[in-house]
Amino acid sequence: MSSPIRFLMCSPEHYDVDYVINPWMEGNIHKSSQQRAVEQWQKLYHVLKDKAIVDLVPPEKGWPDMVFTANAGLVLGETAVLSRFLHKERQGEEPYFKKWFENNGFTVHELPQDLPFEGAGDALLDREGRWLWAGYGFRSELDSHPYLAKWLDIEVLSLRLIDERFYHLDTCFCPLANGYLLYYPGAFDSYSNHLIEMRVAPEKRIAIKEADAVNFACNAVNVESIVIMNKASDNLKARLAEVNFQVIETPLTEFLKAGGAAKCLTLRVTEPVREEIHATTQVESRVIRMEGHLLDSGLINRALDLIVDNGGSFKVLNFHLGEQRQSTSDAQVSVSAPSHEVMETIFSHLIDLGAVNLPEDERDAKLQPVTQNGVAPDDFYVSTIYPTEVRINGKWVKVQNQRMDGAIAITQTPKGLVATCKILRDLEVGEEVVVDVQGIRTIRKTESREKRNAEEFSFMSAGVSSERRVELVVEQVAWELRQIRDSGGKVVVTAGPVVIHTGGGEHLSRLIREGYVQGLLGGNAIAVHDIEQSTMGTSLGVDMSRGIAVRGGHRHHLKAINTIRAHGSIAKAVEAGVITHGVMYECVKNNVPFCLAGSIRDDGPLPDTRMDLIQAQSEYAKLLEGTEMILMLSTMLHSIGVGNMTPAGVKMVCVDINPAVVTKLSDRGSVESVGVVTDVGLFLSLLVQQLDKLTSPYTAKMA
Ligand code: ARG
Numbered sequence: 225m226s227s228p229i230r231f232l233m234c235s236p237e238h239y240d241v242d243y244v245i246n247p248w249m250e251g252n253i254h255k256s257s258q259q260r261a262v263e264q265w266q267k268l269y270h271v272l273k274d275k276a277i278v279d280l281v282p283p284e285k286g287w288p289d290m291v292f293t294a295n296a297g298l299v300l301g302e303t304a305v306l307s308r309f310l311h312k313e314r315q316g317e318e319p320y321f322k323k324w325f326e327n328n329g330f331t332v333h334e335l336p337q338d339l340p341f342e343g344a345g346d347a348l349l350d351r352e353g354r355w356l357w358a359g360y361g362f363r364s365e366l367d368s369h370p371y372l373a374k375w376l377d378i379e380v381l382s383l384r385l386i387d388e389r390f391y392h393l394d395t396c397f398c399p400l401a402n403g404y405l406l407y408y409p410g411a412f413d414s415y416s417n418h419l420i421e422m423r424v425a426p427e428k429r430i431a432i433k434e435a436d437a438v439n440f441a442c443n444a445v446n447v448e449s450i451v452i453m454n455k456a457s458d459n460l461k462a463r464l465a466e467v468n469f470q471v472i473e474t475p476l477t478e479f480l481k482a483g484g485a486a487k488c489l490t491l492r493v494t495e496p497v498r499e500e501i502h503a504t505t506q507v508e509s510r511v512i513r514m515e516g517h518l519l520d521s522g523l524i525n526r527a528l529d530l531i532v533d534n535g536g537s538f539k540v541l542n543f544h545l546g547e548q549r550q551s552t553s554d555a556q557v558s559v560s561a562p563s564h565e566v567m568e569t570i571f572s573h574l575i576d577l578g579a580v581n582l583p584e585d586e587r588d589a590k591l592q593p594v595t596q597n598g599v600a601p602d603d604f605y606v607s608t609i610y611p612t613e614v615r616i617n618g619k620w621v622k623v624q625n626q627r628m629d630g631a632i633a634i635t636q637t638p639k640g641l642v643a644t645c646k647i648l649r650d651l652e653v654g655e656e657v658v659v660d661v662q663g664i665r666t667i668r669k670t671e672s673r674e675k676r677n678a679e680e681f682s683f684m685s686a687g688v689s690s691e692r693r694v695e696l697v698v699e700q701v702a703w704e705l706r707q708i709r710d711s712g713g714k715v716v717v718t719a720g721p722v723v724i725h726t727g728g729g730e731h732l733s734r735l736i737r738e739g740y741v742q743g744l745l746g747g748n749a750i751a752v753h754d755i756e757q758s759t760m761g762t763s764l765g766v767d768m769s770r771g772i773a774v775r776g777g778h779r780h781h782l783k784a785i786n787t788i789r790a791h792g793s794i795a796k797a798v799e800a801g802v803i804t805h806g807v808m809y810e811c812v813k814n815n816v817p818f819c820l821a822g823s824i825r826d827d828g829p830l831p832d833t834r835m836d837l838i839q840a841q842s843e844y845a846k847l848l849e850g851t852e853m854i855l856m857l858s859t860m861l862h863s864i865g866v867g868n869m870t871p872a873g874v875k876m877v878c879v880d881i882n883p884a885v886v887t888k889l890s891d892r893g894s895v896e897s898v899g900v901v902t903d904v905g906l907f908l909s910l911l912v913q914q915l916d917k918l919t920s921p922y923t924a925k926m927a
Contacts, residue, residue: 227494228276228277228494229275229276229277229447229492229494230276230277230278230279230492230493230494231272231276231277231278231279231445231490231491231492231493232278232279232280232281232293232296232324232490232491232492232493233265233268233269233272233278233280233281233291233293233489233490233491234280234281234282234283234290234291234292234293235262235265235280235283235291236261236262236265236283236291237262237283238283238284238285238286238287238288238290239256239258239261239265239283239288239289239290239291239479239482240254240256240258240288241253241254241255241256241288241481241482242254242288242313243313245311245313245314246388246391246482246483247388247389247391247483248389248480248482248483249481249482249483252481252482255481256478256479256481256482257478260477260478261478261479264474264475264476264477264478264479265291265479265489267474267475268452268474268476268486268489271452271474272445272447272452272490275447275448275450276447279328279493281293281296281320281321281324282320284316284317284320286316287314287316287317287320288482289313289314289317289482289484290317290320291479291484291489292345292479292482292484292488292489293321293489293490293491294343294344294345294392294394294484294487294488294489294491295307295309295314295317295342295343295344295345295392295488296317296321296324296325296343296344296491297321297325297332297343297344297491298341298343298344298347298372298376299325299330299344299491299492299493299494299495300349300376300378300495300497301376301495301496301497302329302330302331303330303331303333303375303376304325304330304331304332304333305332305333305334305335305341305343305371305372305375305376306318306321306322306325306332306333306334306335306343307321307341307342307343307345308334308335308337308339308340308341308342308368309340309342309363310340310342310362310363310364322334328493333371333375335368335371339365339367339368339371340363340364340365340368341364341365341368341372342363342364342392343491344394344491344492345363345392345393345394345488346358346359346360346363346364346392346393346394347359347364347372347393348393348394348397348398348399349378349399349495350399350403351399351400351401351402351403351446352402352403353495353496353497353498353501354498354501355378355379355380355381355423355501356372356373356376356378356379356380356381357381357383357393357397357399358372358380358381358382358383358393359382359383359384359385359392359393359397360382360383360384360385360537360562361384361385361386362385362388362391363391363392365537366382366507366536366537366560366561366562367507367509367537367539367558367560369382369505369507369562370505370507372505373503373504373505374503376503377497377502377503378501378502378503379501379502379503379504379505380503380504380505380507381419381423381506382416382505382506382507382562382563383397383412383416383419383420383562384412384413384415384416384535384562385411385412386411386412386413387410387411389411389438390408390411390437391483392488394442394443394487394488395411395440395442395443395483395488396408396411396412396437396442397411397442398442398443398444398451398487399446400430400446400451400469401446401448401449401469402428402467403424403425403428404428404429404430404467404469405420405424405428405429405430406430406432406442406444406451406464407420407429407430407431407432407442408431408432408433408434408436408437408442409431410434410437411437413535415535415562415563415565415566416535416562430460430463430464430467432460433457433459435457436456436457436459436460439454439455439456439457440453440454440455440476440480440484440485440486441453441454441455441456441457442487443484443485443486443487443488444486444487445486445487445490445492446469449468449469449470450469450470450472451464451469451470451471451472452471452472452474452486453471453472453473453474453485453486454473454474454476454477454480454485454486455473455475456471456473474486476489506562506563506564507560507561507562507563508560508561508563508564508567509558509559509560509561510558510559510567510571510581511541511556511557511558511559511581511582511585512556512557512559512574512579512580512581512582513554513555513556513579513580513581513582514527514554514555514557514577514578514579514580515552515553515554515555515578516552516553516578516668517546517552517553518543518552518553518554518555519545519553523577523578524543524553524555526577527557527574527577527579528540528557530570530573530574530577531557531559531570531574534561534566534569534570534573535561535562535566535570536559536560536561536562536566536567536570537559537560537561538557538558538559538560539557539558539560540555540556540557540558541556541557541558542555542556543555543556556582559571559574568603568660568661571661572605572606572661575608575612575661575664575665575666576608576610576666577668578610578665578666578667578668580665586615586663587615587662587663588615588616588617588618588662588663589605589614589615589616589632589658589660589662589663589664590658590659590660590662590663591616591634591656591657591658591659592604592656592657592659593653593654593655593656593657594651594652594653594654594655594656594657595653596653597651597652597653598648598649598650598651599648599651600631600648600651600657601657601659602659603659603660604631604657604658604659605631605632605657605658605659605660605661606628606629606630606631607623607626607627607628607629607630607631607632607645608628608666608872609626609627609628609870609871609872610626610666610667610668610871611623611626611666611667611871611872611873612626612632612645612664612665612666612667613664613665613666613667614632614634614643614658614663614664615663615664615665616634616641616643616663617641620665621641621642621643622643623643623644623645624642624643624645625644625646626645626871626872627645627647627868627869627870627871628867629647629868630645630646630647630648631645631646631647631648631651631657631658632644632645632646632657632658632664633645633646633651633655633656633657634655634656634657634658635655635656643658647841649838694900694902694906694907694910695910697877697898697900698907698910698911699914700898701855701877701898701911702911702914702915702917702918703918704853704875705740705853705911705915706915706918708740708852709738709739709740713852713853714742714743714850714851714852714853715740715741715742715743715851715852715853715854715855716741716742716743716744716847716848716851716853716854716855716866717732717735717741717743717744717745717855717856717857718744718745718746718854718855718856718857718859718862718863718866719732719744719745719746719750719807719857719858719859719862720746720747720749720750720857720858720859720860720861720862721747721749721750721752721753721763721764722857722858722859722881722904723750723807723857723858723904723905723908724750724753724754724757724763724807725753725763725764725766725905726858726903726904726905727768727905727909728857728904728905728907728908728909729754729757729763729768729806729807731905731908731909731911731912732807732857732908733805733806733807733809733810734912735911735912735915736807736810736811736814736816737810737813737814738915739814740915741816741855742816742817742851743816743817743818743819743847743848743851744807744811744816744817744818744819745818745819745821745844745847745848745862745866746818746820746821746859746862747820747821747822747823747826747833747859747861748820748822748823748826748827748828748829748830748833749826750807750820750859751794751807751808751818751820751830751832751833752781752784752785752827752828752830753781754806754807754808755784755787755788755794755797755803755806755808756780756781756783756784757806758804758805758806758808758809759784759802759803760783760784762774762777762780764778764780764781765777765778765779765780765781781827782827782828785827785828785829785830787802788828788830788831788832789828789830789831792831793831793832794808794812794830794831794832795812798812798813817847818832818847819834819840819843819844819847820832820833820834820840821833821834821837821840821841821844821862821865822834822835822837822840823861841865841869844865844866844869845869848866848869848870851870851874852874852875853874853875853876853877854866854870854874854875854876854877855877855879856876856877856878856879856880856889857879857904857907857908858879858880858881858904860880860885860888860889863878863885863889864888864889867889875897875898876889876890876897876898877897877898877900878890878897878898878899878900879900879902879904879907880899880900880901881901881902881903881904882901883901886899886900886901887899
């Protein structure tokens, strides 16, 4: 054996649960027995003394958690990084631990104020000394990890804790001798689990169940082949025995009431340095700038939340609050992420919120060539609905054809460089595509103080909207439709067959006839049932005037299809006088273009229905160009398709009786989208009535 192993402990004379700073302490204030605590601590002390030398730091009155010496600091070789406790309840322990480290010959490093790090509670050396696992998420900040790497000259692997019961890394993670790892995967986010799996071979991973985890089985002290812990299931003991570890159980129930057990009560102060290992950390940081009604619009909260939700961490460097209601605020925030990959994810979300780099950090976008038609380079930037610019040769270039889920292609034209949003299948060899998240920004209207979708959400979460609320939306939509029509603008409707079944056909027909609609998008069914209704008076076999099923009516729609097939197209059937009214009739008569996109369940289909979906998608996109408003009427499929092709700024009104559909659609929309949960036939009838009022202002006044 080389030099002896030493541990630091602190006797529990002043131990008690005096406050609540973790979920285990809740309901346990002054509930632990002093006498039992002393007995349990003594037992652990003797077990450990058998295997190693145990040093003691004197307990201090008023600092009950000082027994948990794991949180004194982190030791490697002759170096100690002193803890900076998150909670003031424990901050007073720092000077005592500092003194102990200094008196025992360690070089002590101290982190900047306000950068919490809780020592060996949140930082565990691989038992072979190959690297340091460091936790963050509750007590320690991610930004402390680069300091650990630098001061201890070791590779740091950052792991994010996500279950508040396992608030310190050592409550759910225990590296063992010979490269084994005892851990509870449920305590970590998926990125961290992935990292663990990359570094520890499957046969070396001992993943435990929740039942063992809540008994603090991972909070274990490992000395060679011995693993000391509060309690382990037979299963776990057997599992460990298979790989030659022997479990020693020693009850520590009194300390569990404070959220700690065996490992927390000890600090290993002999950790040999491996000379060939040097500092590295994957942690990246960048500073972003945001401007706008950051508070009123909730932008800053959203930005900070998304950083944390995606596994990063932040520090607000400065925040200049606009004083007047009209004045905007600006903020600079330092963002850190445990790896470049996570930083990219966080950054792509921040870009959507309008965050930009500091001018001195601005870089050109990274480009990579397309090497196969219809395929983007790995790591391509996925476009969103927001107006976007990319920086090329030091200049910001506006992206054309903005839409979501595309790639940004750069092409050289006689007029210079052009950036265009393209769907993957349209990419061509010879083009370059923006990759990574560098040199990309979205343009937000700083004047917008609206909370995105907040209104709609609160309104929809009520389940069904009140009648009054529907009326309000109808009034608004009618007014907008009128404005757009009068100024020669463009409105496109997506409609499902429910429009016809609910009696909305005649109203939609009127909208088309009166010039409110410049394009119609749907599937085979809307046209089939519309034609069934105008030629036979039924919709899916139901008599629309009497509301009852007609005998043999289910065949009607097939007859309708057959008739149109005989004529060759809807337009020809209209010309031949076979169709004399209805939605499709009005489209043909008023030269309103339509596109019917087919699907696997289509009967017929009608000769007009595009069964080539790639063609249908392009036709949809063409018809949507320049649209100011889209009315989405009871069709989830076609509305989502349309939503994907539409940039921010286009007003979307989504009407469906199913709140889930409305939520789903409004969710992907921008500030301008509105959801209405109601019967679509009723909605259209109210809309037409409202437009009538607008047409004759006198009647409106008299009413
Ligand atoms: N009550 C203490 C706290 O919340 C318990 C510390 C447990 N220590 C540990 N290394 N997990 O800080």
